Amino acid sequence: MSDIVLKEVSKSFGTVSILEKVSMHIKSGEFIVFLGPSGCGKSTLLRMIAGLEQVNDGEIYIGGERVDQLPPNERGVAMVFQNYALYPHMSVRDNMSFGLQNVGTPKDEITRRVDDAARMLEITQLLERKPAQLSGGQRQRVAIGRAIVRDPKAFLLDEPLSNLDAGLRVRTRLELAQLHNRIKATMIFVTHDQTEAMTLATRIVVMNNRGIEQIGTPMEVYSRPATRFVASFVGSPAMNFLPVSALSDAGGQANVAFGGQNSLQTAIPASGLGKGQYTLGIRAESARITYGEGGIEATVDVVERLGERTLVYARLSDGAPIVAEDAGLSGVNAGDVVRIALDGKAAILFDESGRAFHAAA
Amino acid sequence: MIRNQRREWAVAFLLVLPFLLTYGVLFVWPTIQMVQLSFTDAPLIGTGEWVGFENYIEMFDDRRFWTAFNNTAYFVVLTVIPNTLIGLAIAMMVSRLKGWQQSLILAMFFLPYILPVSVVYRIWNWMFNVQFGILQYPISFFAGETINVFRTQWMFMPAVALVTIWWTCGFNILLFLAGLRSISPDIYEAAALDNANRWTIFRKITWPLIWPVTALVLTIQLILQLKIFDQVYLFVQGGRPDPSMVMVQYIYTMAFQRNQGGYAAAIAVALFVIVIVFSVLQFQLLRARGEK
Numbered sequence: 001m002s003d004i005v006l007k008e009v010s011k012s013f014g015t016v017s018i019l020e021k022v023s024m025h026i027k028s029g030e031f032i033v034f035l036g037p038s039g040c041g042k043s044t045l046l047r048m049i050a051g052l053e054q055v056n057d058g059e060i061y062i063g064g065e066r067v068d069q070l071p072p073n074e075r076g077v078a079m080v081f082q083n084y085a086l087y088p089h090m091s092v093r094d095n096m097s098f099g100l101q102n103v104g105t106p107k108d109e110i111t112r113r114v115d116d117a118a119r120m121l122e123i124t125q126l127l128e129r130k131p132a133q134l135s136g137g138q139r140q141r142v143a144i145g146r147a148i149v150r151d152p153k154a155f156l157l158d159e160p161l162s163n164l165d166a167g168l169r170v171r172t173r174l175e176l177a178q179l180h181n182r183i184k185a186t187m188i189f190v191t192h193d194q195t196e197a198m199t200l201a202t203r204i205v206v207m208n209n210r211g212i213e214q215i216g217t218p219m220e221v222y223s224r225p226a227t228r229f230v231a232s233f234v235g236s237p238a239m240n241f242l243p244v245s246a247l248s249d250a251g252g253q254a255n256v257a258f259g260g261q262n263s264l265q266t267a268i269p270a271s272g273l274g275k276g277q278y279t280l281g282i283r284a285e286s287a288r289i290t291y292g293e294g295g296i297e298a299t300v301d302v303v304e305r306l307g308e309r310t311l312v313y314a315r316l317s318d319g320a321p322i323v324a325e326d327a328g329l330s331g332v333n334a335g336d337v338v339r340i341a342l343d344g345k346a347a348i349l350f351d352e353s354g355r356a357f358h359a360a361a
Numbered sequence: 362m363i364r365n366q367r368r369e370w371a372v373a374f375l376l377v378l379p380f381l382l383t384y385g386v387l388f389v390w391p392t393i394q395m396v397q398l399s400f401t402d403a404p405l406i407g408t409g410e411w412v413g414f415e416n417y418i419e420m421f422d423d424r425r426f427w428t429a430f431n432n433t434a435y436f437v438v439l440t441v442i443p444n445t446l447i448g449l450a451i452a453m454m455v456s457r458l459k460g461w462q463q464s465l466i467l468a469m470f471f472l473p474y475i476l477p478v479s480v481v482y483r484i485w486n487w488m489f490n491v492q493f494g495i496l497q498y499p500i501s502f503f504a505g506e507t508i509n510v511f512r513t514q515w516m517f518m519p520a521v522a523l524v525t526i527w528w529t530c531g532f533n534i535l536l537f538l539a540g541l542r543s544i545s546p547d548i549y550e551a552a553a554l555d556n557a558n559r560w561t562i563f564r565k566i567t568w569p570l571i572w573p574v575t576a577l578v579l580t581i582q583l584i585l586q587l588k589i590f591d592q593v594y595l596f597v598q599g600g601r602p603d604p605s606m607v608m609v610q611y612i613y614t615m616a617f618q619r620n621q622g623g624y625a626a627a628i629a630v631a632l633f634v635i636v637i638v639f640s641v642l643q644f645q646l647l648r649a650r651g652e653k
Contacts, residue, residue, distance in 0.1 A: 052550050073556040085547035089569045098565070099555035150555075 002153035009058035036207035078147035154186040228354035259316035267359030286346035289326040295339035399626035416627035429611035439522035448533030471531035540574030576647035
């Protein structure tokens with residue numbers, strides 16, 4: 001078993017605090033994604049697990065063993081760096097063998113492991129080349145191969161796809177998912193790209209502002225965000241946020257007044273809601289253009305035709321912006337006055353601190 | 362964009378012209394003159410009779426020429442590789458420091474390099490002075506007596522080599538430091554995760570990656586040290602110059618003290634050829650090794 005446990009881990013550079021009391025339990029074989037904006041400390045956290053950064057406070061366990069005071073090589077983890085960090089003067093084979101040579105692995109064992117990994121990653125024909133003779137995608141594979149041959153307890157991947165072009169990124173993403181299915185190793189993947197997080201993760205750790213906002217499966221994070229930050233960071237387009245003018249209890253569930261004369265019956269239990277200013281959150285797919293009766297009125301600013309669906313950027317009567325969805329072959333044009341039907345069951349309320357209130361699960 | 366090629370060439374030529382003129386007048390022409398002169402029996406000033414290869418034949422039979430050649434070669438052996446290795450070692454230590462500490466230490470190592478040779482001579486002559494030189498304390502501790510280092514034949518070249526390394530090391534440190542900085546820190550982190558210890562990291566990562574800089578430093582050093590003159594000339598003052606004579610010094614003696622311009626030119630040509638052959642050969646060899 002190679003669970004990774006973090007207990008109240010803190011890090012600061014000088015007087016600048018980067019991470020404060022971060023705790024989590026990563027189960028063996030999980031594909032965990034650290035997701036967050038630049039500067040949220042996600043790479044630092046990964047480097048602390050790897051042993052490349054000192055932990056100021058707290059404890060890190062890998063496979064039951066406390067490792068936060070151990071040097072990187074004694075933690076049994078392998079890392080794939082953002083720019084791959086291949087040894088430029090060594091051939092691909094030497095790059096992959098280096099770690100095994102250093103622990104005195106027998107030569108034929110090294111050859112066997114490198115050949116196996118190369119076959120798995122389809123880089124056998126590149127083994128005698130130098131990194132400079134490889135494309136970005138090939139270097140990426142070599143970096144992963146270098147990690148695989150060491151048979152580590154966990155793979156740490158620091159934004160490994162960010163240097164690839166869009167098409168290759170999608171392909172490599174898929175291959176990474178397949179690789180994880182095949183070798184069933186614990187993987188921690190750092191990214192600021194929510195699509196990568198959603199498609200790869202067993203669980204996503206959303207980070208912001210020196211700490212963890214939410215840990216959950218991709219669909220939990222998407223449909224039941226714990227905070228307003230998570231709601232705005234995950235999902236494209238970002239969730240709509242509409243200031244709530246009044247809250248009332250309608251049969252135990254909150255009824256929300258917003259945007260002038262509009263109101264929406266939600267499925268959120270009213271009992272948990274106190275006084276104060278709330279914000280209504282609703283995703284574009286739960287705000288659909290309707291051509292019949294009902295819905296709220298809005299004036300269209302911009303129409304984005306994405307093929308299979310159309311995004312309509314509009315304004316409510318009080319000027320609040322809202323993004324709604326329509327069918328791919330939508331007839332809506334900029335300047336039109338449309339009606340938008342909101343799905344109250346999918347609505348979320350956020351209090352002033354950003355905490356989310358959901359419909360009962 | 363369509364350009365007027367002829368016009369561009371004209372502008373380019375005009376811009377290069379001042380350099381070409383200076384280079385031609387101050388380097389190419391004197392070099393040709395020197396080669397011509399080496400085939401004559403000219404004195405220091407004025408022309409001489411054409412004597413063919415006589416100067417060169419004489420040179421090969423000249424015991425003092427061979428002394429100068431051997432001394433120069435010995436000096437090169439004493440300085441080039443040690444100076445390069447010391448430069449690399451210090452650069453690696455300095456590169457571990459950060460911020461102002463690094464700047465301060467680097468400045469301290471670089472400071473001697475900006476001193477003129479006469480000042481360097483003064484400093485070290487004092488330090489080695491038999492009566493009040495500070496270095497006589499360790500010397501008498503180990504040797505049991507004070508030693509006049511620059512008057513002791515077997516100590517002369519190593520002592521001058523030591524002074525030269527102290528004097529010129531700063532520049533090598535600077536080159537190596539630039540080279541070390543160009544190695545991505547990620548590579549060292551990857552090596553740390555790859556179970557490499559410090560010695561392995563140096564042997565397998567730093568040394569091969571810094572090799573182009575090492576080759577450059579070795580070549581610069583070789584050219585510089587083959588032309589050794591000032592230090593030997595200064596430190597030998599008051600002693601017997603002949604046994605510690607180096608090639609440039611011999612050229613100087615022949616031309617300016619013995620008034621044998623033609624012969625001095627022949628030795629100068631020999632040195633010129635040695636410098637060219639050795640430096641080109643060395644650089645190519647080193648580069649080839651690095652690419653292997």
